[in-house]
Amino acid sequence: MRKLNRTRGGNIAIFSILILLGIFMALPLVYAVVQAIKPIEELYIFPPKFYARRPTFDNFRDLINVSGNLAVPFERTVMNSIFVSVISTVGHVIIASMAAYPLAKHKFPGSKVLFNIIVTTLMFSAPVMSIPTYIVMAKLHLINNYLSVILPSFASTLGLYLMKQFMTQLPESMLEAARIDGAREIRIFFKVVMPQVKPAWFTLIIFAFQASWNQTGGSFIYNEELKLLPTVLSQISADGIAHAGVSAAAAVLLMIPPIVTFLITQSNVVETMSHSGIKE
Amino acid sequence: MMENKVGKKTGYFRNLRHRLYVYRESYILIAPYTILFAMFVIVPVVASIALSFTDFNMVNTPKFVGLENFSRLFLDDDVFLIAVKNTMIFSFVTGPVCYFAALMLAWFINELSPVFRSFLTFIFYVPSIVGNAFFIWTYMFSADRYGLVNGLLLKLGIIREPIHWLTDSTYMLSIIIIVQMWMSLGAGFLSFIAGLQSVDKSLYEAGALDGIKSRWQELWHITLPSMKPQLMFGAVMQIATSFGVGSVCSALAGFPSTNYAAHTIVLHAEDVGTLRYEMGYASAVSVVLFIIMIISKTVIGAVLKED
CATH class of the missing domain: 1.10.3720.10 (MetI-like)
Structure with a gap:
């Protein structure tokens, strides 16, 4: 059902704005997750990649290991x-x-x-x-x-x-x-x-x-x-x-x-x- | 008796003791909050304001110095004036932009079907959820060629040397403004989302019958007037975040930043208070910020005509 006072063009414009801004908002966090699952050698390559070639949970394992040494x-x-x-x-x-x-x-x-x-x-x-x-x-x-x-x-x-x-x-x-x-x-x-x-x-x-x-x-x-x-x-x-x-x-x-x-x-x-x- | 509690008849109760008795349940409901608020907010705030008129190094007892801290701030402290300037630039850019962006986005999102609405609310709000998320930007704007932005620009041949984004005072403030916008759709945005959900839907049908033609007219004549309390809440939260900017700057640009290009009032208070142990002076810095914020709030309150 069409809602009151809504035009199709307006809906499309609004949707496009939302998608573009949504990408801007989401990218940095996606990048954080990507950095977290990159193996150490991939963190320092040029050009830097926006994805992990060989995703790994090593960083999480290291985190647990490091914290294992805590009191x-x-x-x-x-x-x-x-x-x-x-x-x-x-x-x-x-x-x-x-x-x-x-x-x-x-x-x-x-x-x-x-x-x-x-x-x-x-x-x-x-x-x-x-x-x-x-x-x-x-x-x-x-x-x-x-x-x-x-x-x-x-x-x-x-x-x-x-x-x-x-x-x-x-x-x-x-x-x-x-x-x-x-x-x-x-x-x-x-x-x-x-x-x-x-x-x-x-x-x-x-x-x-x-x-x-x-x-x-x-x-x-x-x-x-x-x-x-x-x-x-x-x-x-x-x-x-x-x-x-x-x-x-x-x-x-x-x-x-x-x-x-x-x-x-x-x-x-x-x-x-x-x-x-x-x-x- | 009970129906007299609310509404215009309360004016007839001349006797204060009687009114206190009538409203005893109100006081019971409000008591737990008020006690905690007095202990953990009022006492520290009043103490800070009192300290702003003293010389206090955290070892000796505070010594009353009158307005000396304030005159020193404005007459002898160049770094403070830089901090004021930066904070102002910052607030006047991020404050209105974030506020209207949050409002517009909430309104756009409210048009969508529930599934999309939940998804997009999540996408737009998630940067604010994640407390220390801004560290990600230090990866993106890292000064070597492994940083995402430098890497991209080098590869495209736009620049030949990596740019020191976060230590070069030319770029610093702009980057911080972008990051702040990214993470501060925050409290206002969510309260707008919830506020839009609470608007009585039958008002829209009534409005259509009364000749409302477009979605913009609907926004202006029905939606916004129905959510004034949320608009005010969003504005106050926006003032608090914009003027209170500090930790983002120090996390991104270091502390202190090159040439104090990203120095703000809050950071200045932290600097004199926790590094130089001049608590009296640091309190004076905060009092100045407090006054600036109260003025902004009063102005916005007058615009929104909230009583």
């Missing part, structure tokens, strides 16, 4: 990162959404001020906050404790802002109906609001997971056993024991979990909302 087993580090990322993501989504609902829909005393403060702090650049944050963590005795990575992710401003923006759009009448039925606000939040803003929190899962997965925790976690994957991988690359292919392999490995999260959640965004939209 802590590689699997342990991977599990650390997965653990921290999952907890951070779940907490971030729930806590941010819970706070976003009253900010979007209740005019309680202080709501405007609080929201403005939250959005404004989004603009404060992270590097200089590292020293004050470290002092806070030290005072709370959270150094070498995963809470030092997890708790700040719960306080992230991005999630709250995203959820609030979507909840603002919910029609008042929908909430009123639930209130007349005698539902309490907490129940309305879980039963009425959250199902309606599904695309928002599925999107937030992506942001939150990606942010916590890439967390190095470098300034708070010093215990080798507790270190997170990005830190350990950059140690491996920085030690000079690894060549370019191994670094590429490490990078490709790091990409996998956020990509999987993205694929799972994004297909849900499209599926749940493609026919409905938020109705008045």
